[in-house]
Amino acid sequence: MKGLYFAALLLAGALGANQGFADTLPAAPTDDTATDDAAQAPVASRDIDTRAQRRALQEAITNLESEYGAYSPVLPERLLSLGLALQSEGRHAEAAAVFKRGTHLARVSTGLYSLDQLPLLESEIASLQALGDYRAVDDRQRYLYRVQSKAPLSSAQRVRAYVQQADWQRQAFLLNMDEEPGLRLLQMWEYYRLALTEVLDQSGDTSRDLLPPLYGMLQAQYLIAGYRWPDSGDNTGNGFTSNNLRPLGNSYLRDNFNKGRAVLQAIYDLEQLHGSADPQAGARAQTLMGDWLLWHGDSEGAMAEYAKVLAELADDAAAQALYNELFAEPVPLPALDGLDVHGPLAVEGDGDILLGFNVAADGKVSDLQRLDDSGVANGLANRLMRSLRNTPFRPRFDLASGTPVATDNLVMAYDSTR
Template sequence: MINNKLTSSAPTLATLPLTAALFAGLLLGLLLITVSPKTMGELASSNTPTSAKTSTPLASYYSTLQTYETEGPYHQNSSEVLYSLGLELQKGGQHGKALKALRRAMHINRVNGGLNSFSQAPMLRSIINSQKSMVRIEPITNSYNQLLRLHTATYGKHDPRLAPLLNELGVWHLDAYQFDESDTRIDHLTSAYSLIMSALQLSEANPSSSTREQIELLRSAALVNFHVSRHQGDQWASSTDSHYSLSADGFATTNPQRTGILSGASFRRGLVCHQRIIELTAANPGASQEEKIRAQTELADWYLLFNHRTKAMIQYQQVLTKIAASDQPDALHKQLFATPRLLPAVRMEQQQSAISGLFMTAKLDISDKGWGSKVDNIEEALLPGQSPVKRKNLRYKMLDAIKGARFRPQFVDNKPADVSNVTLTLPLIH
């Protein structure tokens, strides 16, 4: 039997005095219930495909998240679990779900570590990878902007450790330039130019910067000069004019520049870059034979790109002579001259371990003078687990990249030769 005295004597909520402290506690509780973000258990449930609920390792991540949820929605360990979950989802090509997990991981990290916590950087890079796979141009630029702000908040704007990121962001603007069809697309080029030149200045001012880093930056500087030389139009532009170019904040030039003036000097600027690369590789005792010969080959490429064909052929012949006299002539010839290369050659390069990007392939014929023709079979080349983008304009973007492009020709018996039905794989987004 229930003791009525015990129950009747217990104070009810109505009979309790509402002190200021108690009232504040109740109000805080109501606010938390009202505005608290999605719990980790709910996140796991909404992101878990039916097969993932019973699969490993996804199931283990969701189970761990639900355990941490019992200790609160912002448990600091849950950020790392969500980050790992995002990476696992990326491997399966589930980039939409990966973005949700990675953004939640970043949010929890910021709650625990602060808005400028540098431990967010790997999560933000993974977000960029998924955005690239989904070809989300503006979000990618915004994410890079956020990543740059994290670095500058951590290191300041004059630290040489910023150089690789400034270079990466500059190269991204060159990729974005291909997809921007607005009147302000030139701002991508001026932003890229400012960012890469800032990176080069930081690197050159640092006595401990590596030769390879400087060479990479010089190749990027030549690449942006190539794109400027091909730009149609003669607008006034600055690298702070457009929304996209906000990612160059703090490193962009605010002085308007005439596109025609930039374009007119692009050959000379790129030539200086390639000559400097040759000097650096020659003076570097750690440079391989392949690196030295590649540097001289890319100087010949630069001449060919700007229709100085006689100088290009003289330089190519000098390179071929050095290859023949080397201790690995067959390997070097195969690497550099057995297959035509779209120029500048750095456009063709992509990290071997890349998990994101947009690759297109095409079949075409390439003449002994380095011109392409009969372009056919244009299609996406997918990375493992990657889903096709299925954008109708990708075919035209690939055609634009090939149209008017110059190729390093195939050399047979030390002479440039025509070649048919070449397969070209080009990263439109690196």
């Protein structure tokens, strides 16, 4: 595993010069105790009428306040339970207010950076997400980071915090929340890098726990590769001009291909090492290497990687399902969970924007045209068509011959209301 070890160390040190970025935005939820307890609770207790439970909690809180005052040290725990009960009823606005009050009381009772605040903050963020109040989510994530940066977290909690915060930075980027969304990509990479370094330090370079941050780093590299940094002189409105961001963007783009390959090699080495957990994970990882090459225009290299996977599948009668998953139909790239970059795809193909096209054997789109006649969302449809023209596809392959083949008359359906 020396190759993985040195690749991981290289990645871990890649952004040292930009360490300050890690202190500008929030970290992530860490404590899964409430979720774990709920999952393990007896079935009978989960069947308790939630409204009756909520009313009992509200009565208990009223009694505690009457007897011990509004700052009773046991109130935060009761408020957490009440907020979770409200969440289960879908009453997220009320739940968020209860969690916020609980966080304030926990801070007063147990200190500015106490662990008791974490489940309350995480639950409040979950309700704000459900409400679609992403500005408030961002604000609470910032506060959560301040708490976590001072709280006595375990190594596992720190890793989970970094990964979850990186996930939020990805979501904030995809939501286009900022005048300069590229800053979110720098944060996304940095938090995954910190998670990777923490796992390396605590568990070594063969731990399966390296995989989540590595896959996240791959997501970041895809987004960095596809992002257009601001032109010289543009003001982002965030205290940065393109004079600051352009050199950063150039350095990220310059190293993008090699960083992505190093991440993918580390992923492949780990998936092969732990193949007993998922015998097909190595084939998926090698397919991702082909995807990365195709994304960067190396069609010959991509086809060579795909051919290696297909050769393994052709010799395995039980691998038909994996072939169907990976190569039976053209797949738009990047093909990674968590990267919803292909527009507002319709659920089960029932959309108001229908685009028809062909995919050649080299994965390029041709003969793109709009098929629907609804006449709605023309602006969105035009943007989707421009994007689709530039989207490389992993082509369909013939398993018997191991060769890529063209696919005609494909249709992608989009829902303009999403």
